[in-house]
Each structure stands twice: as C-alpha cells, then as structure tokens.
Amino acid sequence: MRIIILAFFIWSCQTVRVIAENCPRPPLENGFFVPHLEKYDHGVSISYGCNTGLKPALKTWWGEITCTNGQWSHEPQCIDNTWCIAPHVPNAQPVHELRTYYPPSDDVSFQCDYGYEFEGGKSEARCEDGTWRLPVCKRKPKTCDPPHRVYNGMILQPYQDVFEHREQIEYVCRNGYKMHGHKYNTCHNGKWSSSPSCVLDKPTCPKPQVQNAYPAAALKNSYNNGDTVRFVCNRGYRFEGTDSAECVDGTWRLPVCKDPTSCTTPHVPNARPAETLAEVYSNGRYVRFECDSGYEFERRDPYARCEDGTWRLPVCQIKCSVPHVPNARPLEGLDASYSTGRFVTFECNPGYEFAGLHYAQCVDGTWRLPVCKPRGETVCTAPHVPNAKPADELASFYATGRTVRFECDSGYEFEGISYAQCVYGTWRLPVCKDSHRHHDSSEDRGGSLGPDTVVLLPVSICGSQPFVENGDVTILPGERELKVQCQRFFKLQGPEKIRCVNEKWTELPVCKPPCKLDRTLIHSNDEYLQEGEEKTFYCHNSYKKTTVRCFKGTAIYSECRLFDW
Known part of the structure; x- marks a missing residue:
C-alpha cells in the first residue's frame, strides 16, 4: 500500500511540473509590444518599444521579456530620453547600490578599484540629457601588471589585476618541484624584481654533446x-x-x-620494403619495394631514390578485376587481373550491337566498358542536368532503363526524383530549382493557399525590424529579406538572412562575443579571437609556443611547449 501511495505522489508531482501557465500581456505605459496579443505562451520571448521621446529602461533601444510559468522576466518600463540607465565606470565600483534609471542632473558616486585613482579628483557620474558624464579611473603610476605565470607553482596572495609600487608576492611550488630563484617578487617602478620558476626536483644533467x-x-x-x-x-x-x-x-x-641532401626512412603507399630500412639514407641511395597484393608498379619501377633530401617514390596502382559487359562476351580468354592501360575486346550477343567502342579499358583500377544495345534501339549519350553534377563518373553511352544519380548545387534542391533515366534514347531528367524561390508566395504559381503553405512576404508586413544584439540589420534589394552583419570581432551564429514568412520573422541569428587575449602571456599584435577561432602564439619571454582557442567568450591557453618546425 505504501508503494502505491508513493508512486501516485511521484506521478502527481510530474503531472503538476508539466503544466506551465501562460502570461497575460503586461502593462506598459507609452509603449508597444511585438507581437501584440492578449496572452503569451510559456517560454515565449517578446520585444517591446517606446513611443517617440521615450526609451526602454534598458541599455538597448528594444526591450525583451520572457514568459516563464505565468511570470514575466522583468517589468517593462518606458522612460524619458533625458533620463539615464544605471552607469558603468571602467575600473571602478559604485559606492551605493545602483538603481535601474536616474533622472537628469542626478549624481552617482564611485570608488576606483585597487591600483587605480580618479583623474582630476572627480568621483561622481552625472546624468545629462540621457547620457552620463563619467569619472575616469586611471592606473596609479609605478604599478605592475600581474606577474608571469609560474608553471607547477602558485602565488600565495589572491589574484589581482594591478599591483602597487613596492607590493610583494610570495611563490610556492607543488610537491615534487623546487624553487629556482627567489620565492619573493616585488613590484618596483612598474617592473617585477625577479622571475622565479618551479623545476622538477630531479637529478641534474652533465654537459650535452650533439653530433655534427x-x-x-x-x-x-x-x-x-x-x-x-x-x-x-x-x-x-x-x-x-x-x-x-x-x-x-x-x-x-x-x-x-x-645532411640536407640525405633522406629519412621512406614510405610507399600500398607497398612494403624488400629490405630492412635504415634511419638515414645519403643522397643517391636506392631502396627497393614490393607492391601489396592486387597492386602493381607504375612503369614497372620498384625503386625509391633519395635526391637532394627528397624521396622520388614509386607508385603502386590498383589492378582491374575480370571485366563484365552486359549482353556481350570476350573474344579472348580473360586473365585474373589487368594493369592500367590494358584492353579486352568484346563482341555483342546475337540481336545486340555496340553503341560506340567495342573494347573495355582498365584505368586506375576501374573498367571503361562498352555498351551492347538491342539492334535498332537508340541509346542515350552522357546526360546533363542544369544546376547539378553527377554523383559518379559518367559513361559515354547508356542503354534504355539505365539511371544516373545527380546532386544539386549549393542553394538548389530537387523537385521530385534525384536521378536521370534513359528511355529509348531520351533522358528523363530531374530538376534542381532555387531553394529560396521554392518557398516564395503562391501568387507566382497560382491557386489558393492551404493551411501549411509557406508565404514569403515583404519585410514591412512583419512590422519593425528584429533586434540582433551586437549586430546591424539591413534590408536587401527586393525588400523580402534582411541581412545581419555582426560588429567587428563578433561572430555570426545562425542564418545570415532573416525573412518574413506567414507574417512572422524566421530564425534570428546570434552575434557571439570575441575572446580578449592576455598579451602578458603571449607575443601578439592581435587583441581578440573570434568565437571558435584557434591560433598559435609565442609565449611571453620564451621561444616556446602556445595554442589559444576562443570558447564561449573565454580564451583557453594550452601549455607552452617547443614547436616542431
């Protein structure tokens, strides 16, 4: 009985969790919503704007709120253009908790971060006609950037972006490592006094010797x-x-x-050496190879030759198996395999005749075969489909009933079948048409609109242009598409073009933020990497290199290591 009650309780909780409440349209004085409805589904995000002379109480000209189980993410508000949104001062923090917005002439006090000081002594931001007049926090003189990273070690003090003149830090090495240099480092006139390192507590090495x-x-x-x-x-x-x-x-x-004219151990695809290989070969040396089963040497040359530091290698090419021609028989006995360039002559069976050549030719492991067609029947030559390419290499002739598969070019899609079929000398061809026009208005096709018809409308029908954060939206010629271009260094993720379909905007893209590079760790003229971008840089004060990858707005640095040229 207890098990039944517990199961019922779990089922009831799951049932309640599935039902999510919708949201009524929230109040908004002097503003409007897009789209304008009485109720909105759970999980839906809507945009809102303000009337002339007003703006959302946000840092953007368009606001957005999201319905979550009957509650809106925040209360939309419109304020006068002369009012200011909460200010931000680089390298500073507000003295008191910030409000959402401020009226004209209001002041907000700030205090500079550690290692910074106000320029001119001004510590307050003032709202003037919708814009903040901000104080400036600049680096104190003689301060230091964070010191270089010490691998296998750490600094005992908490991390800081800035260290003041005469400030001292202490290093400690991990277990199994020992300090090489001073364990204390002092900021003096903008420079660090030492560069300690943590080295393995291992035996030392004697004097090295390198041959040549x-x-x-x-x-x-x-x-x-x-x-x-x-x-x-x-x-x-x-x-x-x-x-x-x-x-x-x-x-x-x-x-x-x-020796630059010598060669390292050679490798020949589809072959094996006929002798034991050495690590180095002098200029002019030969190495003999043997092709794998089913392969043979091109020009019957089995030798690799070392010439000025580069191998001139033999080629093992695949052989052709026994050929077969439908409705035909060979005029000679067939071998088990054939080399490239070999021919086999055929004759058609009674009632059939050749359409073109009467022999098969072996070319790089594949037969080029003749065609025997019924006597008097018309054959098809190689087909051509506009805006498409064949999926396989074409033959010269095709008998009735043969098919050839095609692939549409980029931006096109099949209307119906994807293959061509030869029918008594004539090809029944597939059609590749523009995938964008395929979804255009039914006015061009005639007929009536069904409930599932996709209608591509002028962008003005969908109302105001959608907002893409950190991106610019422009109308393309024809006024049926919008193009999104991200700001410098931001990367577009999603469709580049937005369309008005059935009076709704299609999927909106996102401008992914870049990663700021820490040039105290690397030598680089670049300041940012785009999302997903990966580059290799020299490590700071080192001939070693590191690979940096931008992932979700964070620059990820690999360990500095020697680079193989």
Whole structure:
C-alpha cells in the first residue's frame, strides 16, 4: 500500500511540473509590444518599444521579456530620453547600490578599484540629457601588471589585476618541484624584481654533446631539469626540428643536425620494403619495394631514390578485376587481373550491337566498358542536368532503363526524383530549382493557399525590424529579406538572412562575443579571437609556443611547449 501511495505522489508531482501557465500581456505605459496579443505562451520571448521621446529602461533601444510559468522576466518600463540607465565606470565600483534609471542632473558616486585613482579628483557620474558624464579611473603610476605565470607553482596572495609600487608576492611550488630563484617578487617602478620558476626536483644533467654540431655559448658543468642549451650545426648540416637540447629528468633531449641532401626512412603507399630500412639514407641511395597484393608498379619501377633530401617514390596502382559487359562476351580468354592501360575486346550477343567502342579499358583500377544495345534501339549519350553534377563518373553511352544519380548545387534542391533515366534514347531528367524561390508566395504559381503553405512576404508586413544584439540589420534589394552583419570581432551564429514568412520573422541569428587575449602571456599584435577561432602564439619571454582557442567568450591557453618546425 505504501508503494502505491508513493508512486501516485511521484506521478502527481510530474503531472503538476508539466503544466506551465501562460502570461497575460503586461502593462506598459507609452509603449508597444511585438507581437501584440492578449496572452503569451510559456517560454515565449517578446520585444517591446517606446513611443517617440521615450526609451526602454534598458541599455538597448528594444526591450525583451520572457514568459516563464505565468511570470514575466522583468517589468517593462518606458522612460524619458533625458533620463539615464544605471552607469558603468571602467575600473571602478559604485559606492551605493545602483538603481535601474536616474533622472537628469542626478549624481552617482564611485570608488576606483585597487591600483587605480580618479583623474582630476572627480568621483561622481552625472546624468545629462540621457547620457552620463563619467569619472575616469586611471592606473596609479609605478604599478605592475600581474606577474608571469609560474608553471607547477602558485602565488600565495589572491589574484589581482594591478599591483602597487613596492607590493610583494610570495611563490610556492607543488610537491615534487623546487624553487629556482627567489620565492619573493616585488613590484618596483612598474617592473617585477625577479622571475622565479618551479623545476622538477630531479637529478641534474652533465654537459650535452650533439653530433655534427657545437654549442652556441660556453657550457656549464651541470644543468637543472628544464634547462635548455642552444646549438649550431656544422657547415653543410641543418637542424631537423628544434636547435636546442633540453634537460629532462637527468637526461638530455638532443636536437639532430642532418645532411640536407640525405633522406629519412621512406614510405610507399600500398607497398612494403624488400629490405630492412635504415634511419638515414645519403643522397643517391636506392631502396627497393614490393607492391601489396592486387597492386602493381607504375612503369614497372620498384625503386625509391633519395635526391637532394627528397624521396622520388614509386607508385603502386590498383589492378582491374575480370571485366563484365552486359549482353556481350570476350573474344579472348580473360586473365585474373589487368594493369592500367590494358584492353579486352568484346563482341555483342546475337540481336545486340555496340553503341560506340567495342573494347573495355582498365584505368586506375576501374573498367571503361562498352555498351551492347538491342539492334535498332537508340541509346542515350552522357546526360546533363542544369544546376547539378553527377554523383559518379559518367559513361559515354547508356542503354534504355539505365539511371544516373545527380546532386544539386549549393542553394538548389530537387523537385521530385534525384536521378536521370534513359528511355529509348531520351533522358528523363530531374530538376534542381532555387531553394529560396521554392518557398516564395503562391501568387507566382497560382491557386489558393492551404493551411501549411509557406508565404514569403515583404519585410514591412512583419512590422519593425528584429533586434540582433551586437549586430546591424539591413534590408536587401527586393525588400523580402534582411541581412545581419555582426560588429567587428563578433561572430555570426545562425542564418545570415532573416525573412518574413506567414507574417512572422524566421530564425534570428546570434552575434557571439570575441575572446580578449592576455598579451602578458603571449607575443601578439592581435587583441581578440573570434568565437571558435584557434591560433598559435609565442609565449611571453620564451621561444616556446602556445595554442589559444576562443570558447564561449573565454580564451583557453594550452601549455607552452617547443614547436616542431
């Protein structure tokens, strides 16, 4: 009995949760809603605007509210154009909690963030004719930016954007690492006093040696984990990748200086070496290969040749299997496989005749076959469909009943079938038509409108233009489409064009914000990355590189590492 009651209680809760209330149209003096209805469904967002001389109590000229289970996300209000929305002062915070809007001549007091001070001593913002006259918080002199990141370590003090003159911070390394340099760092006249690092508490490395190279500077007797030493190749050699040796866990990772005319181990697709391969081959050396089963050498040449640092490789091409021609038989015995360029002659069965060539030809593993058609029957030549391309390579002739599949070009779609069919010498062709015109008004087609008909109307029918935050909306020629262009660095996500269909706007796009790059971590002339964009930069004060990716407005930095040239 208890189980039945519990099940009923859970079912009742789920039932209540599914039913969501609609919202009545909220009151709005001196304004209007788009669309204008008495009630709105749960989850619907609507826009509102204000009459001439007024504006929404927001930072945009169009407001938006959302219905959630009978409640609106906020109360829409229209205020005079001379009133001001709550102000924002960069690098400062309001002294008191901000109101939604302020009348003319009202003042709002601010205090600068740590490390900043007011320019001219002015600390108040004043509302003047709908616009704020704002104070300016500027960096104090001799302050420092955040110090460089210390990998495998951290700063004991909380994070700050600005550090004042003579302010000191302390570093600590994670377990298994030790401090290399001073653990204290002091901001002095805008610069940090030291650059500590955390290195593995591992054995040191002795002096490194690189074959066919010499060190760029005098060597020390020992090196700590993570230390690097740059080398210079001897005359006639060049680096393969990095030019530096790195001490890792007591062992050197060494660069390689190679003869630029030599070659590394070769690889031939669809083949295997006939001998054991070496790591390096001098200029002019040969390596013999054997093609895999079902492949053969082009021009019967099985050798790879090292020529001035580059391999000239043989090609293993696929063979053709036994050919078959409908309504025909070969004039000679057939082999198990055929090389590219080989021919096989056929003759048509009684009552059939050739439409064109009478032989099959092997081309790169595929047969080009003749066609035997019923005697006196007309065949079709290769078909052509406007605004489309064939899905497979076309033959010269096609017998009655044969079909060819097509693919419409971008911006077009099939009206009916997607293939052409040969019928007694004539092609029944598919039609690819403009996908935009396909949804145009039925006035061009005649007839009456059904309940599910898509009607593309002039944009004026849908009323005021929709608002796209951080984007500009313009009317295209013909006045049946709107084009959205995002502001600089913002990325368009969604359709570029908006249409008025059945008196409603189609899907609106979104202008995704960019990611601001921290140029204290990288060397870059760029200030922003677009959403989804990925670039590689040199790390600050290092020859290593990092990859930065913009994801949902946040710049994600990979670990700095050596870059393979």
